[in-house]
Amino acid sequence: MKKLINKAEDVVTDELQGIAAAHPDLVRVHIGPNFVVRADAPVKGKVALVSGGGSGHEPMHGGFVGVGMLDAACPGEVFTSPTPDQMLEATKAVNGGAGVVHIVKNYTGDVMNFDMAAEMARGEGIEIESVLVDDDVAVQDSLYTAGRRGVGTTVLMEKIAGAAVEERRPLKEVAEIARHVNANGRSMGMALTSCTVPAAGKPTFELGDDEMEIGIGIHGEPGRERMKLKPVSEIVEMMAVAVVEDIPYKRGDQVLAFVNGMGGTPLIELYVVFNEVNKFLEGRGVKIARNLIGSYITSLEMAGFSITLLKLDDELTKLWDAPVKTPGLRWGA
Amino acid sequence: MSVPYDQVVQFVRGFAKVVAENKEYLTQLDSAIGDADHGINMDRGMQAAQAKLDEVPEGDVGNLLKTVGMTLVSTVGGAGGPLYGTLFMQMGAAVAGKPELSPQDWAEALTKGLEGVIMRGKAELGDKTMVDALAPARDALKEALDEGASFGDALRRSAAAAEEAMKGTIPLVARKGRASYLGERSAGHQDPGATSSYLLLKTAADTWADADP
Numbered sequence: 346m347k348k349l350i351n352k353a354e355d356v357v358t359d360e361l362q363g364i365a366a367a368h369p370d371l372v373r374v375h376i377g378p379n380f381v382v383r384a385d386a387p388v389k390g391k392v393a394l395v396s397g398g399g400s401g402h403e404p405m406h407g408g409f410v411g412v413g414m415l416d417a418a419c420p421g422e423v424f425t426s427p428t429p430d431q432m433l434e435a436t437k438a439v440n441g442g443a444g445v446v447h448i449v450k451n452y453t454g455d456v457m458n459f460d461m462a463a464e465m466a467r468g469e470g471i472e473i474e475s476v477l478v479d480d481d482v483a484v485q486d487s488l489y490t491a492g493r494r495g496v497g498t499t500v501l502m503e504k505i506a507g508a509a510v511e512e513r514r515p516l517k518e519v520a521e522i523a524r525h526v527n528a529n530g531r532s533m534g535m536a537l538t539s540c541t542v543p544a545a546g547k548p549t550f551e552l553g554d555d556e557m558e559i560g561i562g563i564h565g566e567p568g569r570e571r572m573k574l575k576p577v578s579e580i581v582e583m584m585a586v587a588v589v590e591d592i593p594y595k596r597g598d599q600v601l602a603f604v605n606g607m608g609g610t611p612l613i614e615l616y617v618v619f620n621e622v623n624k625f626l627e628g629r630g631v632k633i634a635r636n637l638i639g640s641y642i643t644s645l646e647m648a649g650f651s652i653t654l655l656k657l658d659d660e661l662t663k664l665w666d667a668p669v670k671t672p673g674l675r676w677g678a
Numbered sequence: 679m680s681v682p683y684d685q686v687v688q689f690v691r692g693f694a695k696v697v698a699e700n701k702e703y704l705t706q707l708d709s710a711i712g713d714a715d716h717g718i719n720m721d722r723g724m725q726a727a728q729a730k731l732d733e734v735p736e737g738d739v740g741n742l743l744k745t746v747g748m749t750l751v752s753t754v755g756g757a758g759g760p761l762y763g764t765l766f767m768q769m770g771a772a773v774a775g776k777p778e779l780s781p782q783d784w785a786e787a788l789t790k791g792l793e794g795v796i797m798r799g800k801a802e803l804g805d806k807t808m809v810d811a812l813a814p815a816r817d818a819l820k821e822a823l824d825e826g827a828s829f830g831d832a833l834r835r836s837a838a839a840a841e842e843a844m845k846g847t848i849p850l851v852a853r854k855g856r857a858s859y860l861g862e863r864s865a866g867h868q869d870p871g872a873t874s875s876y877l878l879l880k881t882a883a884d885t886w887a888d889a890d891p
Contacts, residue, residue: 354722378752421755421756422715422718422719424713424714424715425715425754426755426756428752428753428755452856453856454755454756454757454758454760457759457760457798457799458759483859484858484859490858490859490861491853491854491855491859542713542715542718544715544718545705549713549714550709562859564713565713565714566711566856566860568860569861569863
């Protein structure tokens with residue numbers, strides 16, 4: 346597998362140095378422990394928003410640090426949860442004295458490392474609210490699984506909660522808004538290929554030329570079901586039905602439709618997908634009030650896409666529209 | 679009868695070596711039902727822990743194990759970091775201040791370590807995790823010691839129990855961790871966490887059993 350890297354073990358450090366060099370007006374990068382903070386951190390009197398996760402999902406999370414979104418992001422090794430010391434130092438670096446919200450994607454590693462970090466931060470007198478993202482409909486939330494994974498809704502939550510903290514809303518209110526986003530967001534993903542973790546040197550799984558994997562996550566792991574490739578209209582129908590019928594989203598609902606590329610799928614195909622999503626939702630009487638199309642929560646070079654729907658109300662729409670100035674998302678500023 | 683401090687150091691070095699040797703294998707197991715990083719992560723963590731060994735003031739086995747645990751927490755990441763970190767930290771707490779490990783000390787350390795792992799990860803037997811190897815290993819050790827077996831025999835029985843249990847994870851459907859997203863597809867694959875736990879118990883036997891056959 347060809348990669349544009351020097352040594353596999355240096356990928357994350359090399360990337361962070363690249364980010365620091367590219368965006369000094371937006372962020373500061375700390376190496377050892379690794380974290381990215383907004384250039385003007387800490388912002389006194391403002392609730393701070395911290396997230397993190399494995400590297401390999403860029404622009405999430407480091408690319409979403411700046412005004413109107415995350416105060417800090419903690420990058421782990423590729424597809425590996427970051428460690429508590431990263432979250433603790435990042436939390437302290439952005440603590441403005443009004444508390445800190447941790448946005449935690451529901452993966453066993455992320456949850457445990459963030460839990461340990463929150464314990465440590467609380468031990469140092471910082472008030473922490475942890476918000477879980479578990480929007481993936483591909484996995485059953487049952488006693489028999491680790492619960493639903495946190496996927497596409499994470500990006501939307503980081504933007505919306507980021508706008509809320511920029512408005513200087515108090516800690517509990519920001520956490521409530523974030524949880525409200527989680528309750529109203531649902532996602533599903535699929536892949537045409539796996540991806541190769543630099544240190545592993547080969548794809549995590551193999552897919553035949555005429556196969557696709559449905560219900561994938563964002564770490565290159567196999568999904569729920571493997572099947573023969575179908576035309577995209579049928580793929581979207583299959584996935585959109587699963588997403589729409591989960592909450593469910595009903596006739597008359599307004600949504601944000603997020604068509605996300607997994608990293609290896611070109612924009613031309615993402616727009617083809619969005620066209621299908623648009624037709625499908627129209628057929629169901631669900632209005633797309635806002636959209637996001639592009640590769641925002643990726644899995645290295647995996648070819649594939651995910652659909653996320655977020656049910657909107659006036660407040661969420663307003664927070665979504667608010668200005669944001671980060672390496673990965675920028676409007677109104 | 680007891681394992682002196684420098685033999686506990688050898689155990690840590692031994693585990694680091696075994697993890698490095700099995701890095702590809704553990705990663706391969708983790709590709710089938712995970713995200714292909716268990717071997718890579720554990721190797722990174724154990725290399726870091728090994729590098730710390732010379733800095734740790736000699737003579738306190740508990741402190742040594744605790745230091746290994748803390749290093750693992752801050753270098754491994756994923757689920758393995760908190761779980762193996764907690765395992766070693768709790769093992770260390772159980773034998774804090776001790777200059778050497780008696781067989782009972784090791785049984786107590788494994789017991790407290792296992793409790794920590796369960797507290798942190800909330801896994802139960804049969805969930806297809808490291809607990810599935812650690813629990814039978816601890817039970818076999820205690821049983822052997824209660825029967826009056828030598829420490830060497832008890833360690834070997836403990837490792838054998840871990841090995842059998844590790845293989846026993848193959849047919850299980852995962853209920854915890856990343857493998858659980860695969861549902862039924864996780865069956866038919868050996869669990870990477872149970873495998874690295876077996877390697878830990880095997881290292882204990884290989885390092886200490888010959889000193890006291």
